[in-house]
Amino acid sequence: MRKKVTKAIFPVAGLGTRFLPATKSVPKEIMTLVDRPLVQYAIDEARAAGIKEFIFVTSRGKSALEDYFDHSPVLEQELRRKGKKDLMKVLKSTNMDSGAIAYIRQHKALGLGHAVWCARRLIGNEPFAVILPDDVIAAETPCLQQMVEAYAETGGNMVAAMEVAPEKASAYGVLDVKEDMGSIVEVNGMVEKPAQGEAPSNLAVIGRYVLGPSVLQNLNKLKTGAGGEIQLTDAIAADIGTENGVYGYRFRGQRFDCGSKSGFLQATVAFALARDDLRDDLSRYLRDVVQLENAAE
Numbered sequence: 001m002r003k004k005v006t007k008a009i010f011p012v013a014g015l016g017t018r019f020l021p022a023t024k025s026v027p028k029e030i031m032t033l034v035d036r037p038l039v040q041y042a043i044d045e046a047r048a049a050g051i052k053e054f055i056f057v058t059s060r061g062k063s064a065l066e067d068y069f070d071h072s073p074v075l076e077q078e079l080r081r082k083g084k085k086d087l088m089k090v091l092k093s094t095n096m097d098s099g100a101i102a103y104i105r106q107h108k109a110l111g112l113g114h115a116v117w118c119a120r121r122l123i124g125n126e127p128f129a130v131i132l133p134d135d136v137i138a139a140e141t142p143c144l145q146q147m148v149e150a151y152a153e154t155g156g157n158m159v160a161a162m163e164v165a166p167e168k169a170s171a172y173g174v175l176d177v178k179e180d181m182g183s184i185v186e187v188n189g190m191v192e193k194p195a196q197g198e199a200p201s202n203l204a205v206i207g208r209y210v211l212g213p214s215v216l217q218n219l220n221k222l223k224t225g226a227g228g229e230i231q232l233t234d235a236i237a238a239d240i241g242t243e244n245g246v247y248g249y250r251f252r253g254q255r256f257d258c259g260s261k262s263g264f265l266q267a268t269v270a271f272a273l274a275r276d277d278l279r280d281d282l283s284r285y286l287r288d289v290v291q292l293e294n295a296a297e
């Protein structure tokens with residue numbers, strides 16, 4: 001029997017400079033899509049996939065993130081007193097069990113691979129998931145759950161994959177496909193941020209991974225790669241051709257790049273339109289805006 005995936009790493013040490021000045025005092029992962037912080041979407045997705053231990057790799061200035069997962073007795077008491085049951089429920093859904101969450105500091109910004117490596121002692125000799133909260137995925141079956149189910153069949157290492165426009169490939173890790181089996185592809189190469197025109201395909205890695213402990217051992221030996229950083233992509237690629245192997249998983253769902261302002265805005269609109277309490281007002285407003293735009297042309 002394959003070991004169950006019960007641990008997930010959330011690399012959240014980045015400075016979020018693309019969202020300055022907001023990120024001067026607010027960690028990027030606390031920024032909200034409608035009324036829920038980015039990190040809450042990541043946690044909910046992990047929970048749905050059966051994750052029980054949540055490991056955050058943080059850095060200086062991220063204390064708001066740690067506070068977010070604390071219980072808030074004063075707030076809870078006040079809501080109870082006022083009989084606000086719905087809000088109590090919302091608040092409770094953000095609580096984490098004692099001991100379920102761990103924070104590890106990444107002392108130097110040496111790259112995503114290094115961030116994951118910082119959590120190695122908490123992972124030990126088990127498979128684990130990695131979720132990049134910047135990549136928000138709206139899906140009927142949450143993306144990581146789809147992957148954990150597929151991983152139960154394939155084993156090895158699995159990365160979420162999505163076709164991107166060829167001119168965008170240089171912003172991603174890109175897969176060299178050995179065999180395309182539809183939703184699962186077997187990989188025989190991975191390139192982090194390939195130069196324009198040199199990507200082996202337009203199948204890009206998206207921020208969800210199910211990895212074996214061998215990747216942590218690969219990280220032990222790794223030197224810097226693209227952009228002068230220690231790359232997770234390179235550590236995974238080092239398992240290609242071993243008994244572990246690497247697979248890409250074409251997930252069902254819509255991915256938003258919430259590391260960019262435009263992606264963040266699109267996600268905000270999409271998640272608001274999915275809400276019964278906001279849909280009518282917002283779609284009316286959007287229709288008016290589009291009409292005005294068209295009239296001005």
Ligand code: G1P
Pocket residue numbers: 112132135171172173174192193204205206207232233259
């Ligand atoms: C990271 C990974 C890259 C992946 C991307 C997905 O890059 O290194 O392989 O394609 O996430 O969002 P970053 O966006 O942090 O530069």
